[in-house]
Amino acid sequence: MEVKSHVQMPKGLMKAFSHSTKDGKCVYYLDLKDMEIKEAKINELGTVRGLYDPKSEDMLDHLYESPFFQVTQDIKKFYSGKLEVFSLTPENEKALKDFLTISLMRSDATRELAASKSILASIFPESLYKYFVPAMQMALPNISLLDGLHINFLLNGSKLPLVAPRNCVVFSFIKSLGSYILPISPYCAILFQSEELYLSTFNENGEICYAFVKEGEEGTIRLINIAAGMSERATNNEFLIGKNREELEILKIDLSGEQK
Numbered sequence: 001m002e003v004k005s006h007v008q009m010p011k012g013l014m015k016a017f018s019h020s021t022k023d024g025k026c027v028y029y030l031d032l033k034d035m036e037i038k039e040a041k042i043n044e045l046g047t048v049r050g051l052y053d054p055k056s057e058d059m060l061d062h063l064y065e066s067p068f069f070q071v072t073q074d075i076k077k078f079y080s081g082k083l084e085v086f087s088l089t090p091e092n093e094k095a096l097k098d099f100l101t102i103s104l105m106r107s108d109a110t111r112e113l114a115a116s117k118s119i120l121a122s123i124f125p126e127s128l129y130k131y132f133v134p135a136m137q138m139a140l141p142n143i144s145l146l147d148g149l150h151i152n153f154l155l156n157g158s159k160l161p162l163v164a165p166r167n168c169v170v171f172s173f174i175k176s177l178g179s180y181i182l183p184i185s186p187y188c189a190i191l192f193q194s195e196e197l198y199l200s201t202f203n204e205n206g207e208i209c210y211a212f213v214k215e216g217e218e219g220t221i222r223l224i225n226i227a228a229g230m231s232e233r234a235t236n237n238e239f240l241i242g243k244n245r246e247e248l249e250i251l252k253i254d255l256s257g258e259q260k
Contacts, residue, residue, distance in 0.1 A: 002050035004043065005057060008106040008236070009166045012069045014042040016076070016185040017164060017241045029239040030163075030248045032232060035256065037248050046166055046238065056133035060102075063137065067091075068099035072184045079155050079188050088151060096190055097146050100182055103168040104145070105136045107235040146180075150198035154181065154189040154211040160218040161186030163225045163242045163251060165232035172227045181224060186243040189224075222250065229255045 018025040025042045052060070071092045078086035088096075104110065111132065156162055162183040170181040170189075180192035191211060193201075201209045213220050225240075229251055232240055242248040 003054070003057060004047040004049050005051035006047050007051060007108075007166075008103060009046050009164070009168055009241075010060075010065050011042050012065060013164065013168065013184065014045065014241060017243050018042050019243070027241040028243075028245050028248055029241045030229075030252055030255075031239050032229075032237050032255075035252055037245055037252065045241075052133060059133050059137060064095075064099050064102045067095035071095050072190075075153065075190070076185055076188060079153075093151055096151060096182075097192075098140065100169055100180060100190075100192065101140060101143055101145055102136060103182075104235075105139075107167055108238075109235045146192060148195060149180070149192040150195060152191040152193055152198060152201060152208065152211060154191050154213065154224075156187045156189070156213050156221055158213050158215055158218045158221050160221040160225075160250070161243045161247050162189060162221060163228055163240045163247055165228045165235075165240045166238045167232050167235040169231065170224065170228045171231045171234075172224065181227070183228070186247075222254070225251050226254050 014027050015025060018027050020026075023041060026039050027042055027045065028037060028039055029045060030037050074083060074086055077083035162185070164183040168182060170183070172179050172181050178194065179197065182190040182192070184190060201211070203209050225247065228240055232238065233255075240248070240251065242251075
């Protein structure tokens, strides 16, 4: 039986940005095709019926999405004060890095590149989606995308919520050093930092300091949201989701300025 597959951003990630309606959980999103802000159900947005077969859906769920969401639930409990202590285990770190890598591999840009190099896909386009997830699983151990990067966290205490691109992952440069930012809620994101940037966050006691954006520092979040928009344009050019319409309205203005 064919199911509606989320092409890239899973429903569990959308849920953290959602609001309740009489029709169920929905999100506001900025559609980059027409630059309009819209609303959609989280089980409908970014889906294609029958894109992945049941085996592929099961692999995505059990190997990548469920382990990722188990970790992010603890992270969100920690920053909200419901969990006193949180420390990354090697298993947690692997779950976060695997999800980031798989997310990037699921982008339109990556699939188009794979299709261009596959003789089978050029003859039978549907085969690309049938074998895409198993191929990603086989390729994952050989991908060095995150080698040398360390995990940290960004806590957003400003009045401007984070947005999230369909790409899931934001490419950003901090102090001229490349980083990946993975928003997991409007108020928290996972950072994948270079060693130089990561070591600069330690305090004088050798303890890691999280990146905390305080009230009054909304400009920092605004720059991250712009980077999310630019990352989405480069990978899919589809949409970005937000908890409210307001942050998407600001992003729409910022991205429209980029277009000029």
